[in-house]
Amino acid sequence: MxxxxxxxxxxxxxxxxxxxxxxxxxxxxxxxxxxxxxxxxxxxxxxxxxxxxxxxxxxxxxxxxxxxxxxxxxxxxxxxxxxxxxxxxxxKSEIVHSGLRNPEIIDPKSKTGKHLNPKEFMEMKDRDDVVVLDVRSNYEHNLGKFKNAITLDIENFRDFPAMINELAQYKDKKILTYCTGGIKCEKASALLLHEGFPEVYQLHGGIIKYGKEAGGKDFEGKCYVFDGRLSVDVNSVNPVVISKCLNCGTITDKMINCANPECNEHFTQCDACGEAMEGCCSDACKTHPRKRVYDGTGYYVKVPQPVNTDKKGLKLQY
Structure with a gap:
């Protein structure tokens, strides 16, 4: 094969x-x-x-x-x-959407947090003078995160700048940021430095590289990825599952997208609820007229909208 x-x-x-x-x-x-x-x-x-x-x-x-x-x-x-x-x-205007496009504030090409390789990150993360900060969205860190990491209540990375005030209490600590592959940390660490955080670091290569080079030690759960796999294993040293089924609360690490395309919520759902709910997060989504057929994977290929049409499919006039 x-x-x-x-x-x-x-x-x-x-x-x-x-x-x-x-x-x-x-x-x-x-x-x-x-x-x-x-x-x-x-x-x-x-x-x-x-x-x-x-x-x-x-x-x-x-x-x-x-x-x-x-x-x-x-x-x-x-x-x-x-x-x-x-x-x-x-x-697009940015390769990761932050809403901050002023190079005087954020320019990852010139100033970011200090990059730590996986071994350096592993050696620093449990020190008393360190805070480990997850800069990903809710659905990502709900599926998996580093043990004792600080997580933020954000739906998208563009919400991160608004959370800076909540992080002010950690200004006397060394901040170790991490994300899936490292890209969000470039902008997150740059913003933290701009806002006066004196010591900011980032996990080079993100969770994925940490899993490959450090065995994923102390990463709890799975890592969400933006492709058909939806999630990947990280920890081969001391793995645990931390996520629960949205519908019944059973421990599960199966990540899906809601079958209702107008919702498309990312969430964890056990197989039993997946069958019962037909891959939907709620009864309202289950009865939605545009609900997609659930095949057990919870992954759906995006169907592009026709060019020059509105949402009802009518040709737009110029």
């Missing part, structure tokens, strides 16, 4: 004509037979792609050959099947 790879990566590096780059990069990825999701902005790249081991090797070699992206740290997972169905490369 042919093996596949899934690559997770990001890079803050100036791309002069980012919109054209996105179009050209999509064609390049398709030429290799890759599937995945890449965001391109003037500030850099943020991507997860999946394909054969050879196609992924060609992709990494080509990207690394570009001086702008020579320093990319690809996180490579072996998978049985590709982690996506289609290939998307989209141009």
């Amino acid at each position: 042919e093996k596949y790879n899934t690559l997770l990566y990001y890079c803050y590096s100036t791309i002069a004509d980012a919109e054209q780059f996105a179009a050209d990069h999509l064609n390049f990825c398709k030429s290799l037979g890759l599937t995945g999701r890449i965001i391109v902005a003037e500030e850099g790249l943020n991507g997860t792609v999946s394909g054969t081991a050879e196609a992924c090797r060609q992709y990494m070699d080509t990207v690394h050959a570009d001086p702008r992206f020579a320093g990319i740290d690809f996180k490579v997972d072996e998978v049985d099947t590709p982690s996506f169905v289609k290939m998307h490369v989209r141009y």
